[in-house]
Amino acid sequence: MSESVPAAREDAPPTGLRARLPKSRRARWTLVLAVLAAALAGVWAWRHFAVRESTDDAQIDGHVNPVAARVGGTVLAVLVSDNQYVERGTVVVRIDPRDYEVALARAQADLAENEASAHAARTTVPLTTTTATSQETAADSDLAGAQARLAAAQAELREAQARERQTTQDLERFRPLLAKDEISKQQFDLAATAADSARAAREAAEAAARSAEKAVEAARARLTQARTGREQVDIVAARAASAAAKVEMARAAVEQARLNLSYTEVKAPVSGVVSRRTVEAGQVVQPGQSLLALVPLDDIWVTANFKESQLRSIRPGQRVEIAVDAYGGRTYRGRVDSVAAATGARFSLLPPENATGNYVKVVQRVPVKILLEQGQDKDHLLRPGMSVVPTVMTR
Secondary structure: OOOOHHHHHHOOOHHHHHHHHOOHHHHHHHHHHHHHHHHHHHHHHHHOOOOOOEEEOEEEEEEEEEEEOOEEEHHHOOOOOOOOOOOOOOEEEEEOOOHHHHHHHHHHHHHHHHHHHHHHHHHHHHHHHHHHHHHHHHHHHHHHHHHHHHHHHHHHHHHHHHHHHHHHHHHHHHHHHHOOOOOOHHHHHHHHHHHHHHHHHHHHHHHHHHHHHHHHHHHHHHHHHHHHHHHHHHHHHHHHHHHHHHHHHHHHHHHHHHHHOOOOEEOOOOOEEEOOOOOOOEEEEEOOEEEEEEEEEOOOEEEEEEEEHHHHHOOOOEEEEEEHHHHHOEEEEEEEEOOOOOOOOHOOOOOOOOOOOOOOEEEEEEEEEEEEOOOOOOOOOOOOOOEEEEEEEEE
Protein backbone atom coordinates (compact mmCIF):
# COMPACT_ATOMS: atom_id res chain seq x y z
CA MET A 1 0.00 0.00 0.00
CA SER A 2 1.19 3.46 -0.81
CA GLU A 3 1.70 5.79 2.01
CA SER A 4 -0.84 8.46 2.43
CA VAL A 5 0.33 12.06 2.33
CA PRO A 6 -0.39 13.71 5.60
CA ALA A 7 -2.92 16.59 5.33
CA ALA A 8 -1.70 20.06 5.93
CA ARG A 9 -2.47 21.33 9.32
CA GLU A 10 -4.66 24.33 9.59
CA ASP A 11 -2.33 25.86 12.06
CA ALA A 12 0.73 25.30 9.82
CA PRO A 13 2.81 28.51 9.40
CA PRO A 14 2.35 30.46 6.02
CA THR A 15 5.02 30.42 3.41
CA GLY A 16 6.41 33.14 1.04
CA LEU A 17 5.00 36.75 1.23
CA ARG A 18 2.22 35.56 3.41
CA ALA A 19 4.83 34.21 5.68
CA ARG A 20 6.56 37.59 5.70
CA LEU A 21 3.45 39.86 6.20
CA PRO A 22 1.02 39.70 9.02
CA LYS A 23 -2.71 39.66 8.18
CA SER A 24 -3.31 43.28 9.25
CA ARG A 25 -0.60 44.58 6.98
CA ARG A 26 -1.96 42.58 4.06
CA ALA A 27 -5.37 44.15 4.57
CA ARG A 28 -3.89 47.64 4.61
CA TRP A 29 -1.99 47.02 1.36
CA THR A 30 -5.13 45.66 -0.28
CA LEU A 31 -7.07 48.77 0.78
CA VAL A 32 -4.32 51.07 -0.52
CA LEU A 33 -4.24 49.30 -3.86
CA ALA A 34 -8.04 49.50 -4.13
CA VAL A 35 -8.00 53.23 -3.35
CA LEU A 36 -5.29 53.88 -5.95
CA ALA A 37 -7.22 51.91 -8.55
CA ALA A 38 -10.40 53.83 -7.75
CA ALA A 39 -8.54 57.15 -7.91
CA LEU A 40 -7.00 56.27 -11.26
CA ALA A 41 -10.38 55.19 -12.56
CA GLY A 42 -11.92 58.41 -11.28
CA VAL A 43 -9.22 60.56 -12.90
CA TRP A 44 -9.63 58.71 -16.15
CA ALA A 45 -13.43 59.05 -16.03
CA TRP A 46 -13.17 62.75 -15.18
CA ARG A 47 -10.71 63.40 -18.03
CA HIS A 48 -12.93 61.40 -20.38
CA PHE A 49 -16.33 62.91 -19.52
CA ALA A 50 -15.16 66.44 -18.68
CA VAL A 51 -14.62 67.17 -22.39
CA ARG A 52 -17.87 65.52 -23.56
CA GLU A 53 -21.48 66.62 -23.51
CA SER A 54 -24.06 64.05 -24.50
CA THR A 55 -27.85 63.74 -24.67
CA ASP A 56 -30.33 61.07 -25.69
CA ASP A 57 -33.00 63.69 -26.52
CA ALA A 58 -31.96 63.97 -30.17
CA GLN A 59 -33.17 62.83 -33.55
CA ILE A 60 -32.40 63.00 -37.25
CA ASP A 61 -34.05 65.96 -38.97
CA GLY A 62 -34.55 66.77 -42.63
CA HIS A 63 -36.70 68.67 -45.08
CA VAL A 64 -40.15 67.35 -45.95
CA ASN A 65 -41.17 69.03 -49.21
CA PRO A 66 -44.92 68.94 -49.84
CA VAL A 67 -46.04 68.53 -53.45
CA ALA A 68 -49.39 70.22 -54.09
CA ALA A 69 -51.62 70.80 -57.10
CA ARG A 70 -51.43 74.31 -58.54
CA VAL A 71 -54.56 73.83 -60.66
CA GLY A 72 -57.71 71.84 -60.10
CA GLY A 73 -59.00 68.96 -62.17
CA THR A 74 -59.30 65.21 -62.51
CA VAL A 75 -56.15 63.16 -61.92
CA LEU A 76 -55.40 61.06 -64.98
CA ALA A 77 -52.39 59.18 -63.61
CA VAL A 78 -50.15 58.91 -60.56
CA LEU A 79 -46.69 58.00 -61.84
CA VAL A 80 -44.91 57.25 -58.54
CA SER A 81 -45.43 54.93 -55.60
CA ASP A 82 -44.68 55.17 -51.91
CA ASN A 83 -40.99 55.12 -50.89
CA GLN A 84 -39.85 55.51 -54.50
CA TYR A 85 -36.83 57.72 -55.19
CA VAL A 86 -37.44 60.36 -57.87
CA GLU A 87 -35.19 62.98 -59.43
CA ARG A 88 -36.01 66.66 -59.47
CA GLY A 89 -38.26 67.59 -62.41
CA THR A 90 -39.81 64.13 -62.74
CA VAL A 91 -43.55 64.14 -63.52
CA VAL A 92 -45.27 62.54 -60.52
CA VAL A 93 -48.95 63.32 -61.16
CA ARG A 94 -50.79 64.16 -64.39
CA ILE A 95 -54.06 66.15 -64.34
CA ASP A 96 -56.58 66.26 -67.22
CA PRO A 97 -55.33 69.16 -69.43
CA ARG A 98 -58.30 69.59 -71.82
CA ASP A 99 -60.00 72.45 -69.96
CA TYR A 100 -56.71 74.35 -69.85
CA GLU A 101 -56.02 73.72 -73.55
CA VAL A 102 -59.40 75.33 -74.36
CA ALA A 103 -58.61 78.26 -72.05
CA LEU A 104 -55.26 78.76 -73.78
CA ALA A 105 -56.89 78.77 -77.24
CA ARG A 106 -59.47 81.34 -76.08
CA ALA A 107 -56.75 83.55 -74.59
CA GLN A 108 -54.76 83.38 -77.83
CA ALA A 109 -57.86 84.40 -79.83
CA ASP A 110 -58.45 87.35 -77.49
CA LEU A 111 -54.85 88.36 -77.97
CA ALA A 112 -55.20 88.32 -81.76
CA GLU A 113 -58.36 90.46 -81.57
CA ASN A 114 -56.73 93.00 -79.27
CA GLU A 115 -53.63 93.18 -81.47
CA ALA A 116 -55.82 93.98 -84.49
CA SER A 117 -57.65 96.71 -82.57
CA ALA A 118 -54.37 98.17 -81.37
CA HIS A 119 -53.00 98.21 -84.94
CA ALA A 120 -56.09 100.09 -86.16
CA ALA A 121 -55.82 102.57 -83.29
CA ARG A 122 -52.14 103.19 -84.02
CA THR A 123 -52.94 103.82 -87.68
CA THR A 124 -55.69 106.31 -86.79
CA VAL A 125 -53.34 108.52 -84.80
CA PRO A 126 -51.25 109.91 -87.73
CA LEU A 127 -54.35 110.24 -89.93
CA THR A 128 -56.16 112.24 -87.28
CA THR A 129 -53.06 114.34 -86.71
CA THR A 130 -52.72 115.16 -90.41
CA THR A 131 -56.41 115.94 -90.77
CA ALA A 132 -56.48 118.15 -87.71
CA THR A 133 -53.38 120.06 -88.84
CA SER A 134 -54.75 120.65 -92.34
CA GLN A 135 -58.13 121.75 -91.00
CA GLU A 136 -56.51 124.19 -88.61
CA THR A 137 -54.31 125.60 -91.38
CA ALA A 138 -57.29 126.02 -93.73
CA ALA A 139 -59.37 127.65 -91.01
CA ASP A 140 -56.53 130.02 -90.20
CA SER A 141 -56.26 130.94 -93.88
CA ASP A 142 -60.03 131.46 -94.18
CA LEU A 143 -59.95 133.78 -91.17
CA ALA A 144 -57.17 135.83 -92.71
CA GLY A 145 -59.14 136.12 -96.00
CA ALA A 146 -62.33 137.08 -94.14
CA GLN A 147 -60.47 139.73 -92.17
CA ALA A 148 -59.01 141.14 -95.42
CA ARG A 149 -62.46 141.25 -97.02
CA LEU A 150 -63.81 142.95 -93.92
CA ALA A 151 -61.10 145.59 -94.13
CA ALA A 152 -61.93 146.18 -97.84
CA ALA A 153 -65.67 146.38 -97.08
CA GLN A 154 -65.02 148.84 -94.25
CA ALA A 155 -62.87 150.96 -96.62
CA GLU A 156 -65.64 150.93 -99.25
CA LEU A 157 -68.14 151.88 -96.53
CA ARG A 158 -66.04 154.84 -95.49
CA GLU A 159 -65.77 155.90 -99.15
CA ALA A 160 -69.54 155.54 -99.65
CA GLN A 161 -70.20 157.53 -96.50
CA ALA A 162 -67.87 160.31 -97.72
CA ARG A 163 -69.58 160.37 -101.13
CA GLU A 164 -72.98 160.46 -99.47
CA ARG A 165 -71.96 163.40 -97.31
CA GLN A 166 -70.63 165.23 -100.33
CA THR A 167 -73.75 164.65 -102.46
CA THR A 168 -75.98 165.59 -99.54
CA GLN A 169 -74.07 168.82 -99.01
CA ASP A 170 -74.25 169.59 -102.75
CA LEU A 171 -78.01 168.99 -102.71
CA GLU A 172 -78.43 171.32 -99.73
CA ARG A 173 -76.41 174.06 -101.47
CA PHE A 174 -78.47 173.66 -104.67
CA ARG A 175 -81.78 173.90 -102.85
CA PRO A 176 -81.63 177.71 -102.08
CA LEU A 177 -80.14 178.36 -105.51
CA LEU A 178 -83.10 176.57 -107.09
CA ALA A 179 -85.46 178.78 -105.09
CA LYS A 180 -83.70 181.88 -106.48
CA ASP A 181 -83.74 180.39 -110.00
CA GLU A 182 -79.97 180.61 -110.09
CA ILE A 183 -79.77 176.97 -111.24
CA SER A 184 -82.03 175.00 -113.41
CA LYS A 185 -84.42 172.33 -112.20
CA GLN A 186 -82.42 169.78 -114.16
CA GLN A 187 -79.22 170.54 -112.24
CA PHE A 188 -81.08 170.22 -108.94
CA ASP A 189 -82.60 166.89 -109.99
CA LEU A 190 -79.16 165.60 -110.96
CA ALA A 191 -77.83 166.59 -107.53
CA ALA A 192 -80.79 164.88 -105.83
CA THR A 193 -80.26 161.76 -107.89
CA ALA A 194 -76.56 161.77 -107.03
CA ALA A 195 -77.43 162.09 -103.32
CA ASP A 196 -79.89 159.19 -103.51
CA SER A 197 -77.31 157.11 -105.37
CA ALA A 198 -74.66 157.89 -102.74
CA ARG A 199 -77.10 156.96 -99.99
CA ALA A 200 -77.86 153.63 -101.67
CA ALA A 201 -74.15 153.01 -102.19
CA ARG A 202 -73.51 153.71 -98.50
CA GLU A 203 -76.30 151.33 -97.46
CA ALA A 204 -74.88 148.66 -99.76
CA ALA A 205 -71.40 149.25 -98.31
CA GLU A 206 -72.80 148.92 -94.78
CA ALA A 207 -74.49 145.66 -95.74
CA ALA A 208 -71.25 144.43 -97.29
CA ALA A 209 -69.31 145.41 -94.15
CA ARG A 210 -71.81 143.59 -91.92
CA SER A 211 -71.57 140.53 -94.15
CA ALA A 212 -67.77 140.70 -93.97
CA GLU A 213 -67.98 140.92 -90.18
CA LYS A 214 -70.21 137.84 -90.07
CA ALA A 215 -67.77 136.05 -92.35
CA VAL A 216 -64.91 136.89 -89.95
CA GLU A 217 -66.93 135.57 -86.99
CA ALA A 218 -67.70 132.38 -88.92
CA ALA A 219 -64.01 131.98 -89.83
CA ARG A 220 -63.03 132.45 -86.20
CA ALA A 221 -65.55 129.77 -85.17
CA ARG A 222 -64.18 127.40 -87.79
CA LEU A 223 -60.63 128.08 -86.54
CA THR A 224 -61.68 127.39 -82.95
CA GLN A 225 -63.33 124.18 -84.05
CA ALA A 226 -60.27 123.22 -86.09
CA ARG A 227 -58.04 123.80 -83.08
CA THR A 228 -60.08 121.21 -81.16
CA GLY A 229 -58.48 118.72 -83.55
CA ARG A 230 -55.49 118.72 -81.20
CA GLU A 231 -57.72 117.37 -78.44
CA GLN A 232 -59.09 114.87 -80.92
CA VAL A 233 -55.55 113.73 -81.63
CA ASP A 234 -54.95 113.34 -77.88
CA ILE A 235 -58.16 111.31 -77.56
CA VAL A 236 -57.18 109.05 -80.46
CA ALA A 237 -53.66 108.63 -79.01
CA ALA A 238 -55.19 107.71 -75.64
CA ARG A 239 -57.38 105.14 -77.34
CA ALA A 240 -54.31 103.71 -79.05
CA ALA A 241 -52.50 103.52 -75.70
CA SER A 242 -55.54 101.81 -74.17
CA ALA A 243 -55.58 99.30 -77.02
CA ALA A 244 -51.87 98.63 -76.48
CA ALA A 245 -52.52 98.06 -72.76
CA LYS A 246 -55.29 95.61 -73.62
CA VAL A 247 -52.80 93.77 -75.83
CA GLU A 248 -50.43 93.45 -72.87
CA MET A 249 -53.28 92.21 -70.70
CA ALA A 250 -54.21 89.66 -73.34
CA ARG A 251 -50.59 88.52 -73.55
CA ALA A 252 -50.50 88.11 -69.79
CA ALA A 253 -53.70 86.08 -69.98
CA VAL A 254 -52.09 83.86 -72.62
CA GLU A 255 -49.03 83.34 -70.42
CA GLN A 256 -51.25 82.53 -67.44
CA ALA A 257 -53.24 80.04 -69.52
CA ARG A 258 -49.99 78.49 -70.76
CA LEU A 259 -48.72 78.24 -67.18
CA ASN A 260 -51.97 76.64 -66.01
CA LEU A 261 -51.66 74.11 -68.82
CA SER A 262 -48.09 73.30 -67.76
CA TYR A 263 -49.25 72.88 -64.14
CA THR A 264 -51.36 69.90 -65.19
CA GLU A 265 -48.10 67.96 -65.06
CA VAL A 266 -47.08 68.04 -61.40
CA LYS A 267 -43.30 67.72 -61.17
CA ALA A 268 -41.01 66.91 -58.27
CA PRO A 269 -39.51 70.15 -56.90
CA VAL A 270 -36.52 68.30 -55.38
CA SER A 271 -34.87 64.91 -55.59
CA GLY A 272 -36.05 62.64 -52.80
CA VAL A 273 -38.11 59.71 -51.60
CA VAL A 274 -41.90 59.74 -52.08
CA SER A 275 -43.78 59.71 -48.78
CA ARG A 276 -47.32 60.37 -47.54
CA ARG A 277 -48.95 59.87 -50.94
CA THR A 278 -52.64 60.76 -50.73
CA VAL A 279 -53.66 61.02 -54.40
CA GLU A 280 -55.16 58.39 -56.67
CA ALA A 281 -56.10 58.28 -60.34
CA GLY A 282 -59.63 59.59 -60.97
CA GLN A 283 -59.57 61.85 -57.92
CA VAL A 284 -60.71 65.45 -58.38
CA VAL A 285 -58.15 67.77 -56.79
CA GLN A 286 -58.31 71.46 -55.94
CA PRO A 287 -55.58 74.13 -56.25
CA GLY A 288 -53.29 73.94 -53.24
CA GLN A 289 -54.35 70.42 -52.28
CA SER A 290 -51.45 68.30 -50.98
CA LEU A 291 -50.77 65.23 -53.14
CA LEU A 292 -47.61 63.74 -51.63
CA ALA A 293 -44.37 64.65 -49.90
CA LEU A 294 -40.72 64.30 -50.92
CA VAL A 295 -37.94 63.73 -48.40
CA PRO A 296 -34.46 64.54 -49.76
CA LEU A 297 -32.11 62.18 -47.90
CA ASP A 298 -29.01 64.05 -49.07
CA ASP A 299 -29.80 66.99 -46.80
CA ILE A 300 -30.25 65.75 -43.22
CA TRP A 301 -28.94 66.89 -39.85
CA VAL A 302 -29.29 66.15 -36.16
CA THR A 303 -31.37 68.25 -33.77
CA ALA A 304 -30.08 67.63 -30.24
CA ASN A 305 -31.97 69.11 -27.28
CA PHE A 306 -29.25 69.77 -24.70
CA LYS A 307 -29.98 70.93 -21.18
CA GLU A 308 -29.28 74.59 -20.64
CA SER A 309 -26.62 73.62 -18.10
CA GLN A 310 -24.73 71.76 -20.85
CA LEU A 311 -24.47 74.74 -23.21
CA ARG A 312 -21.69 76.58 -21.41
CA SER A 313 -18.99 74.76 -23.35
CA ILE A 314 -20.80 73.94 -26.64
CA ARG A 315 -19.66 76.06 -29.57
CA PRO A 316 -20.19 75.90 -33.37
CA GLY A 317 -17.52 73.89 -35.13
CA GLN A 318 -16.92 71.34 -32.34
CA ARG A 319 -16.58 67.68 -33.30
CA VAL A 320 -19.50 65.35 -32.57
CA GLU A 321 -19.88 61.58 -32.44
CA ILE A 322 -23.42 60.42 -33.23
CA ALA A 323 -24.65 56.98 -32.15
CA VAL A 324 -27.75 55.76 -34.00
CA ASP A 325 -30.14 53.54 -32.05
CA ALA A 326 -31.55 51.87 -35.18
CA TYR A 327 -28.18 50.42 -36.17
CA GLY A 328 -27.00 49.14 -32.81
CA GLY A 329 -25.18 52.29 -31.79
CA ARG A 330 -23.32 52.73 -35.06
CA THR A 331 -21.51 56.04 -34.90
CA TYR A 332 -21.29 58.86 -37.41
CA ARG A 333 -19.11 61.95 -37.35
CA GLY A 334 -20.42 65.49 -37.41
CA ARG A 335 -19.87 69.04 -36.25
CA VAL A 336 -21.93 71.56 -34.29
CA ASP A 337 -23.52 73.99 -36.73
CA SER A 338 -25.51 76.37 -34.53
CA VAL A 339 -27.45 76.82 -31.30
CA ALA A 340 -31.13 77.78 -31.42
CA ALA A 341 -32.18 81.30 -30.45
CA ALA A 342 -34.68 80.10 -27.83
CA THR A 343 -35.58 77.03 -25.83
CA GLY A 344 -37.93 74.41 -27.15
CA ALA A 345 -40.62 75.48 -24.70
CA ARG A 346 -40.78 78.92 -26.29
CA PHE A 347 -41.69 77.39 -29.66
CA SER A 348 -44.33 75.04 -28.25
CA LEU A 349 -48.00 75.51 -29.08
CA LEU A 350 -48.76 76.57 -25.49
CA PRO A 351 -45.67 78.22 -23.97
CA PRO A 352 -45.46 77.97 -20.16
CA GLU A 353 -46.98 80.89 -18.29
CA ASN A 354 -45.59 81.57 -14.82
CA ALA A 355 -47.24 84.92 -14.11
CA THR A 356 -49.56 83.39 -11.45
CA GLY A 357 -46.69 83.06 -8.96
CA ASN A 358 -46.66 79.26 -8.67
CA TYR A 359 -43.28 79.12 -10.38
CA VAL A 360 -41.42 75.80 -10.44
CA LYS A 361 -37.95 75.87 -11.92
CA VAL A 362 -37.56 73.31 -14.69
CA VAL A 363 -34.32 72.73 -16.54
CA GLN A 364 -34.94 73.87 -20.09
CA ARG A 365 -33.60 72.27 -23.24
CA VAL A 366 -32.16 74.21 -26.17
CA PRO A 367 -32.03 72.72 -29.70
CA VAL A 368 -28.54 72.41 -31.19
CA LYS A 369 -28.15 71.75 -34.91
CA ILE A 370 -25.44 69.23 -35.82
CA LEU A 371 -24.37 68.61 -39.42
CA LEU A 372 -23.00 65.29 -40.60
CA GLU A 373 -19.58 65.32 -42.21
CA GLN A 374 -19.37 64.81 -45.96
CA GLY A 375 -19.84 61.22 -47.09
CA GLN A 376 -21.02 59.88 -43.74
CA ASP A 377 -24.30 58.53 -45.09
CA LYS A 378 -23.52 57.40 -48.62
CA ASP A 379 -26.10 54.61 -48.46
CA HIS A 380 -28.81 56.95 -47.13
CA LEU A 381 -29.51 54.77 -44.12
CA LEU A 382 -30.45 57.68 -41.89
CA ARG A 383 -34.07 58.79 -41.94
CA PRO A 384 -35.64 61.89 -40.39
CA GLY A 385 -37.12 61.04 -37.02
CA MET A 386 -34.59 58.36 -36.01
CA SER A 387 -33.35 58.56 -32.42
CA VAL A 388 -29.65 59.24 -31.94
CA VAL A 389 -27.26 60.01 -29.09
CA PRO A 390 -24.82 62.79 -30.02
CA THR A 391 -21.68 63.38 -27.98
CA VAL A 392 -20.02 66.79 -28.40
CA MET A 393 -16.23 66.97 -27.92
CA THR A 394 -15.96 70.32 -26.17
CA ARG A 395 -12.14 70.27 -26.28
